[in-house]
Amino acid sequence: MTAETSIPSPEALAKQDNTPARLTLDELNQFAERGQGYDAWLHNLMADIPAFNAALLAVQTDRGVMQPVTLWPRQQAQLDRLGDLVDACGERQRPLILSPTTGEEYGLAYPLFVDGFMVAVFAGYVSLSTHDPDVVMADVEKHSLWIESRFHRDAYQQQREAFQRQQAVIDGYVAVSKGKAIKQAALQWVDSLARGFDCDRVSMGVVKQGLVTLDVISGSSDFALNNVTAKQITQAMQEACDQRRAIVWPVADAETDEADTAIDGGGIRLQAEKLSLAQRNAAVLTVPVYYQDEIDLVLTFERPAKAPFTQLDVDRLEANVALVGVAFHHRQQAELSFWGGCRRHVRLQLERLLAPGYVKRKLFFIGLTALVVFFSLARGEYQINADAVLEPLQIRVVSAPFNGYLKSAGFRAGDRVEKGQLLASMEDNELRLEKIKSISLLSQNNKQYTEALAGRDRAQAQIYAAQMDQAKAQLASAERKLERSELRAAFDALVVSGDLSQRIGGSVSQGEELFRLSPMTDYRLILYVNEYRVGDVLSGQRGRVVLSSMPDKGFDFEVKMLTPVTEVRDGSTVFRVEARLSATHALFRPGLVGIAKVSAGRRHLIDIWTLDLRKWLALKLWSFWG
Numbered sequence: 001m002t003a004e005t006s007i008p009s010p011e012a013l014a015k016q017d018n019t020p021a022r023l024t025l026d027e028l029n030q031f032a033e034r035g036q037g038y039d040a041w042l043h044n045l046m047a048d049i050p051a052f053n054a055a056l057l058a059v060q061t062d063r064g065v066m067q068p069v070t071l072w073p074r075q076q077a078q079l080d081r082l083g084d085l086v087d088a089c090g091e092r093q094r095p096l097i098l099s100p101t102t103g104e105e106y107g108l109a110y111p112l113f114v115d116g117f118m119v120a121v122f123a124g125y126v127s128l129s130t131h132d133p134d135v136v137m138a139d140v141e142k143h144s145l146w147i148e149s150r151f152h153r154d155a156y157q158q159q160r161e162a163f164q165r166q167q168a169v170i171d172g173y174v175a176v177s178k179g180k181a182i183k184q185a186a187l188q189w190v191d192s193l194a195r196g197f198d199c200d201r202v203s204m205g206v207v208k209q210g211l212v213t214l215d216v217i218s219g220s221s222d223f224a225l226n227n228v229t230a231k232q233i234t235q236a237m238q239e240a241c242d243q244r245r246a247i248v249w250p251v252a253d254a255e256t257d258e259a260d261t262a263i264d265g266g267g268i269r270l271q272a273e274k275l276s277l278a279q280r281n282a283a284v285l286t287v288p289v290y291y292q293d294e295i296d297l298v299l300t301f302e303r304p305a306k307a308p309f310t311q312l313d314v315d316r317l318e319a320n321v322a323l324v325g326v327a328f329h330h331r332q333q334a335e336l337s338f339w340g341g342c343r344r345h346v347r348l349q350l351e352r353l354l355a356p357g358y359v360k361r362k363l364f365f366i367g368l369t370a371l372v373v374f375f376s377l378a379r380g381e382y383q384i385n386a387d388a389v390l391e392p393l394q395i396r397v398v399s400a401p402f403n404g405y406l407k408s409a410g411f412r413a414g415d416r417v418e419k420g421q422l423l424a425s426m427e428d429n430e431l432r433l434e435k436i437k438s439i440s441l442l443s444q445n446n447k448q449y450t451e452a453l454a455g456r457d458r459a460q461a462q463i464y465a466a467q468m469d470q471a472k473a474q475l476a477s478a479e480r481k482l483e484r485s486e487l488r489a490a491f492d493a494l495v496v497s498g499d500l501s502q503r504i505g506g507s508v509s510q511g512e513e514l515f516r517l518s519p520m521t522d523y524r525l526i527l528y529v530n531e532y533r534v535g536d537v538l539s540g541q542r543g544r545v546v547l548s549s550m551p552d553k554g555f556d557f558e559v560k561m562l563t564p565v566t567e568v569r570d571g572s573t574v575f576r577v578e579a580r581l582s583a584t585h586a587l588f589r590p591g592l593v594g595i596a597k598v599s600a601g602r603r604h605l606i607d608i609w610t611l612d613l614r615k616w617l618a619l620k621l622w623s624f625w626g
Helices: 010-018 025-033 037-048 076-092 133-178 182-196 228-243 270-278 311-334 338-354 359-377 429-454 458-484 605-609 611-625
Strands: 052-060 066-072 096-098 105-114 117-127 201-208 211-217 247-249 283-291 294-303 379-392 396-399 404-409 422-426 486-488 493-497 513-519 523-530 542-547 550-569 572-581 593-604
Touching (some): 025 037, 037 052, 037 133, 052 076, 066 076, 076 096, 076 117, 105 133, 182 211, 182 294, 201 228, 211 228, 228 247, 228 270, 228 283, 228 294, 247 270, 283 311, 338 359, 359 605, 379 542, 379 572, 379 605, 523 550, 523 593, 593 605, 605 611
Antiparallel strands (some): 052 066, 052 117, 096 105, 105 117, 201 211, 247 283, 283 294, 379 523, 379 593, 396 513, 404 422, 422 486, 542 550, 542 593, 550 572
């Protein structure tokens, strides 16, 4: 809460105009009209409740700060301690009665609310021995009704003024929109402005190519455009148009009225002064109306000398004509024919291009011309971008030779292996037992066969001979499985996939894939070309690819085959194109990705940059209109 130094005391108020100790309601309202309402109200309160030792009324300002407006007695110490009461009441948003601290008086604070917002706080200290706190609070609440009524009256006055301003804007908008002709609409508008703002005359001029032409004058549908007054009004309008600002004459002295202190006194106003002198020192206000940062209309308002224009008048008029001026501009454009509008627009652009100034427009035109010439002549290499993936030329799959259990696995994906190197092995205990069993069975059958031949039992000998063949077959099968239980690399290769380190001792099924091996010498490049550009890719075209793992190196390739295989990648349909690299690198690995560019000849740059857009638009137009 801030302090105010020019607050009269109730004693001084009592001496003023010989007012009695207790003011009537009419007298209180009269003091309020003279700006002394708060002092008079406090005087009445002190007259009704003489037990107050100190009292303060604080009112909330537009900035949300509680500002003291009247104080008794006028002492800094009283202001400080009463200010603490006001702050405490503002924080709690309710009436307060503070317990006595010295045993002789207690603090009292009462907030005043209007429409749910706290607008003022009364605070005071009352003798404890003379009055009951609840009775004093009730009396303060009764006296506060007058202040609340004043706030309601001020709010109603502000709403009424705002409604009048809005009504003036609506009247002008309706006048412009509903007129039978543009001339009649303009006349109705200036007539409504003259009535709404108590002007003797309102004139409107149209701006074309920076020159003002007087169009209509309020109260007259026909006037002589070449008379002296019309020329003076036109010159005053031109003066405001050239300076691109509102011109007021006379400029009110800052000491006469606080409402006028905000008027800008700068600028040249010679023509406004001449018009004022010619009209018996009339007050003159000229306001330019803008449309898209260009002055479209200029209005001149004239009042009697005893009613000069204030800054509030200027603000209201500028707000009024800004909205209605836009509607008037659209009304003008709506009444133009199509070719008339085209001619006006082209002429306006050419005039601005050739006229002095408008540097940005001229630079834009020069830049646009340079771009047209550049794109008409400039050509470049048409390159088709595509995602690329490095794949081995062939893949060898190592699978489980039979159903069994995994005994060992020494390699995993990413390891290099040499030809004949052991990749993994299967459990062979059962196979060895089966081999021994087959050998034993073969030996037994051979012995029985020999004995049958010695006994000349040919039939039994043939049976034993067949059993010997069966035992030999079982032995051969066991030996072959033992050989195949060790999985070895057929050539120098890279293990592309397969990690059996977590499956040692686990079962595998016959034919189950265990490893994938890729030779380290031959690779092919797979390109994924967007469907919009696949038609420009041909076999034999050359290009260059940069892999993500080696961004500082590029590798040449040649397109070998376009496959009719499509995929969806990142929401786009792409075709699979195979290419062969011209050279390999020691760091090549299957699965490396990168960006490839296929050279498809030279074209105009504008054709290259807009190819996708043109094809997409052509497709959409075909889908709509066929």
